[in-house]
Every structure is written in structure tokens, then in C-alpha cells.
Amino acid sequence: MVPGRLQNERPLRDRKNPQPEPVFHLPGEAPCPAHPAHCRPPVRESGDIAGSGACKLVGPAGEVEVAEGVIAAKRHIHMTPADAAEFGVKDKDVVSVKVNTNGRALVFGDVVVRVSEKFSLAMHIDTDESNAACAVNGTMGELVK
Ligand SMILES: [Zn+2]
Numbered sequence: 001m002v003p004g005r006l007q008n009e010r011p012l013r014d015r016k017n018p019q020p021e022p023v024f025h026l027p028g029e030a031p032c033p034a035h036p037a038h039c040r041p042p043v044r045e046s047g048d049i050a051g052s053g054a055c056k057l058v059g060p061a062g063e064v065e066v067a068e069g070v071i072a073a074k075r076h077i078h079m080t081p082a083d084a085a086e087f088g089v090k091d092k093d094v095v096s097v098k099v100n101t102n103g104r105a106l107v108f109g110d111v112v113v114r115v116s117e118k119f120s121l122a123m124h125i126d127t128d129e130s131n132a133a134c135a136v137n138g139t140m141g142e143l144v145k
Helices: 081-087 125-134
Strands: 023-025 053-059 064-068 076-079 093-099 106-115 122-123 141-144
Touching: 076 081, 081 106
Parallel strands: 076 106
Antiparallel strands: 023 053, 053 064, 076 122, 093 106, 093 141
């Protein structure tokens, strides 16, 4: 298990079992800011947790310890089958997305396409990735194959 402690982190919520906002603690005493070198979970698609990191979550409602489940979610785009047809992609394709923010334009590679009738068109990246491109909610990107 990775030693360290995260303060004021906001882990992704489990949509099937939403919990109050927990404070995210990893066992141990070493300080562990947002993404330190000693705290690197594997990059995976959500739900692909076999063999991933362990952690202990401590929050106002109690604590829970899991033997695996700590991942950094892969960048991904949710889209409907109609969107996929329009963009010429299919479920599980890996594409790039160019973001033209003022002064910090960036091309995100390794973006997984996820197609379902239940989705609406949106790309999900983590906070560090967003900050690197000065992207905000609503920033538009260009899909590059
Ligand atoms: Zn998502």
C-alpha cells in the first residue's frame, strides 16, 4: 500500500453508491500532495480495478478500506452512437483531442471513446490535465484521429 495522506482531495464518486464528500487518506505519515511522485495509481478505464492500488477512505460518516480500486481514470469521451457515427469512431477507439485555449493549446492523446445511448457528448479529464490546458467546464475540443 502506498504511504501518504491527501488532504482536501475530492475522489471520483461511485455513481452506484454515492457517499458524502470524504477526505481521502492513504495510510502512513508522509505528506502526499495531489499527485506526488510516490502516489501514482495505475491509469485505467473506470471499472478496471483488478490489481490496482489499495486505500483507506476516511470521512464524516466513517471509514472504509479497500484492497484495490485506486486508479487514475483514463481520459475519455462519452458519446451516443449518433455522435460516434458523426465523428467516424466506435466504442473503445483511442483518439486525440486538440484544445485551443488562449496561450495553452494542447493535444490530449490516448483518449478512449466510450459509446452508449445513455451518454451525452462530453470529454472527461482530471484536474491536472485541465489545468495544463487552462481548460474550464465548457471548453471545446477538436477530435483528431
Ligand atoms: Zn466520464
